[in-house]
Amino acid sequence: MSSLKDAIFAVIRRAYPADEPRPNGRLDPVYALFRRYQPREAERELAYFTDTSICSGCKSCEMACKQWNQIESEPIRWSGDSYDNTFDLSAKNWRHVKFIERFPEENAANRPAPKTIDGLLKEQKSGDWLFMSDQCKHCQTSPCHEACPTGAIMRNEFGGVYYQTDICMGCRMCMAACPFGVPEVSPETGHSMKCAECYDRLRDGLTPACQLACPTGAIEFGPREAMLEKARARMRFLHENGHPEARLYGAEDFANYSGLNSFYLLMDKPEVYGLPAEPVTPTTFMPGDYLRGIATLVACAAAVASCLMGSLL
Amino acid sequence: MNNMTWIKGRPSPYELHDLTHFPDWRNLIVWDAFINNLASGLMVIIALTGLATARVFGVLLPYALILAFIILATDLFLLIADLGDPWRFLHSLRVFRPTSPLSVGVWALTGYAVCLFLAILTTWLPAILGVPHAVGLHMAMASRMFTTLAALCAAVVICYKGVVFSCTSQPGVKDARWLTAFMVSDSLLMGCGLYMCFAVCLGAAMANAWLMVPFHILLLFRFGAFWLLWLDVAPRARRVHRSNAFIFVMVYIVGGIIAAALACKGGQPGILAAGALVLLTGLCERYWIIGLTRPL
Ligand code: SF4
């Protein structure tokens, strides 16, 4: 009998790391089934600052992301939208470089070609290109996190939003909740996936792979306050140098949404980049929605019950 | 240069379409919403009628509980089948997260299923095993208690089902502040309609006479809640369903009126038809509402 018990305990104990403290003595194996690790102590909040004004659209960040996170690449499909053949953020694309071409309708190819570099530089500008390297915004109050019923989504010690795919059941509530269209349930694994903020690298004191790979310095990563300072300084510089359209997106709280731990300097309206101008936290409406439902339920039940009681009398 | 021409003339490729990811809410989710509402609405009606007027509905109650359980089991199957990784369903029972409507729903559904199962056991076991009178009395008390608890859990289930759609960022439903109220009134109406059909099938004409007024009152509630819901979602409905937006609305309204008339004047076949119509229009409307999230 006792050897059977020991055998069972031995099987369950295998889940324990050998050096783990055992707070509950003989109850450990039972406790192990329900145990939760304490969240790690919060560290300094880290954030991405992406300066789209100096992004060159090279897609090194996309590549570095795929390489570090070992995400399989997909066969090329042509979108017809400039050089954007990534289409969208997805379970397999945790970064997405967007291309926005803004050129006049008429073909400027047969203009007289400038003869000198100076001439070329001074030539009347006839169009421009916007680039933006998009990713999960690691929202400070993240709707995906609030909506997840399994606890698969957690906020890590650096303030990032991390998906534990080994707990995810693939209910797609995070997909439904995210106002930016970031996470996606992989059709292959059935689990939700998105940018992990290179959490493994952060734990080892490294910066995210995309930031390291960016050749222009468009992606910056570090303590949020430091990133904010950089962003504000850069915006001031652009304003002073003839770019009043430069604006920060997500650096501060929105009217109905928290600030983002991946914020941007944009050169046009957010909508042009496929970003909601004013995102809204869905749970804002939760108390009201429940209340209207409960009120209707009580009213209906009272009406039905009073009919039945009335018939009894 | 004319950046302006370009800007005015052409939106960027990222503008003018839905920004959120479509969570693949198609047939399975629509049927889940329908059967979930039906199971919970039926349970609330069973409990209300059984507890308020045991004399009339007491004879139906044991069979009705089994019917509710079968519908609930079908819904649980759909809910789990829709998951990307169904075997991981148990993970949702390791935590309770009140900010997640699905977490509230999963726990409420679990409570509903367990209480309903116990209600069935305590209702049927004394009859099957022939227990002594004293034990039988205790069992009857337990049965009433579990039926009430199951109905309370079912009430939570009805409420969560609307919130699970409206508290998201999905176009259409995210603006539907009256969706939960609509689903509540509709699920009670469907529960009442089904219970009336059930009573016809079991030959309980008396029960139907008692349910006739509540049925019509619930129809009125459903119209009211649907109208408020329509005010919330009309712009999106016109874009997604185009001219069909109104056809759906008309199906709903006309269907409701016909159901009301049939229930009043059609005798027993009329009640069966009215119940079927209420269920059909309920299913139709769930296709309509959840369809609002379809990407444009
Ligand atoms: S952007 Fe979307 S996926 Fe990322 S943290 Fe915010 S809500 Fe979650």
Ligand code: SF4
């Ligand atoms: S799909 Fe996974 S990560 Fe997303 S809400 Fe569901 S369980 Fe959580």
Ligand code: SF4
């Ligand atoms: S690596 Fe840097 S420059 Fe290249 S696309 Fe990404 S953000 Fe832009």
